[in-house]
Amino acid sequence: MAVNVKTISDDELFYGHKACAGCGGSLAVRIALKILGRRSVAVLPAGCMSAVGFNFPQLSFANNAIISTFAGTASMMTGIQAGLKALGKKDFQVVGFAGDGGTADIGIQALSGAIDRNDDILYICYDNEAYMNTGIQKSSLTPFGARTTTTPVGSVIKGNLHNKKNMFEIVAAHGITYAATASIGYLPDFMKKVEKAASIRGTKYIHIIAPCPTGWGIKTEDCVDIAKEVVDCGLWYLAEFENGEYKLNRKIKEFSDVATYIKKQGRFKHLTDEDIQLIEASRNKKWDYLNKYFN
C-alpha cells in the first residue's frame, strides 16, 4: 500500500535546518527522508540543502549525510554504495539531493556516468530554477523570461532568453531504470514515487519542482500553491519513465491561466502580454509532444 499522510513515519530526519522560511527544497528533502528512513545515506553537493543542513555544530540530518563536490554527487553516491556493499551492509539506500545547477549544469557528467553503470542509487533533483544558494544566478533549468542576477532586466534584453532544459527526458534517454517528475504541490504523488524508487534496484532519478520564495519573488505562504499552479497551468508535468515507456501521471483537461501564475512572481514582473503568449505557445507545443509520446 502506498504511503500516505496517516502512515508516513513520524521521524523527522531533517530538522532544525537554516533554510529560508517557506523553502520548497527543504520540504522535498524532509519528505523523501521520512520515507527512506534512517538507513538511507544522503549525499549533498554544494547548494542550499548542504548550506542549511550542516552548520557545524548545528547538524540537521539525523541519518548519515555527507557533502560532496559540486560536480561529483552521483560519483560519490556510487562510491558509498560500493563501499557499504563491500562492508556487507544490506537494506540501505544511497540518496542524493542536488539542486538544478548541481544536476543539469555541473553534475550532469557524473550523473550520466552513474546511470550508464546502473548503480543502485536514488538521485533527487530539487529544481528551484536557478542557483539560489549563491544569490539567484541563471542555471540551464531557469525558465524563459525569469529575472536572475546574471540575466537582469535591462532596456533591451529582459530576463532569461533560453528555455528550460528537458532534464527529465535527457535522463530518460539513457534508458534509466526509473525516472519521474514531481512537484512539492502534489506531495502524495511525490511520496508514491520515492517509495516506488526505493523498492527498485538500479539507478533512479526524481526531478521535483521546488519553488524558492526568495528567488521567485513570492510570499513564503504561497510556496506550495505556486508549486500546484505550475502543474495546473501546464508549465510542469508529472510523469514517470519505466521499462522504456513514458507515463503521464496527471492529465490536464483544461489548463489554468498562465498569466495568473506568471503575475504572482517577482521574477516575471517585467513580462509583457506578448511574452506570456510566447510562453503559452511553447507550453502548447510541449503538451502536443507529451500527448503524442507519453501514455
Add this chain to the structure above:
Amino acid sequence: MKVVLRDKKTFTLDEIPFAPCYKPGLVAVNSGWRNEKPVVDESKCNGCNLCYLYCPDGTIFKKGKSVGIDYDFCKGCGICKKICKQGAITMESEK
C-alpha cells in the same frame, strides 16, 4: 627532500579508518526568524494532517486528533495556514 616509501603492508577493510564524523545535534533555535506565529484552533481541526505534511521545517507534529507546533523551530512561513481547509490555523503577530 628524499622520498621515503613506507613499508608495504596488507590490511583488511575493517582497519581502514573512517572519515571524521559528527553526531547530529542542534544548538540553536530558529524561533527568532518569525514575525508571525501559527496558532491551532483545536475545535476546528479535523485531523487531516495536511499542515503536518506540508510544513517545510517539520515543526508540526500529530497530537491526538489535532496537531501541535514546535515553536522553537517554526519560522512562521504560513504554509500551514494556507493549506488548512478548515481555517483552524491563524497567524498571530509575535510580541
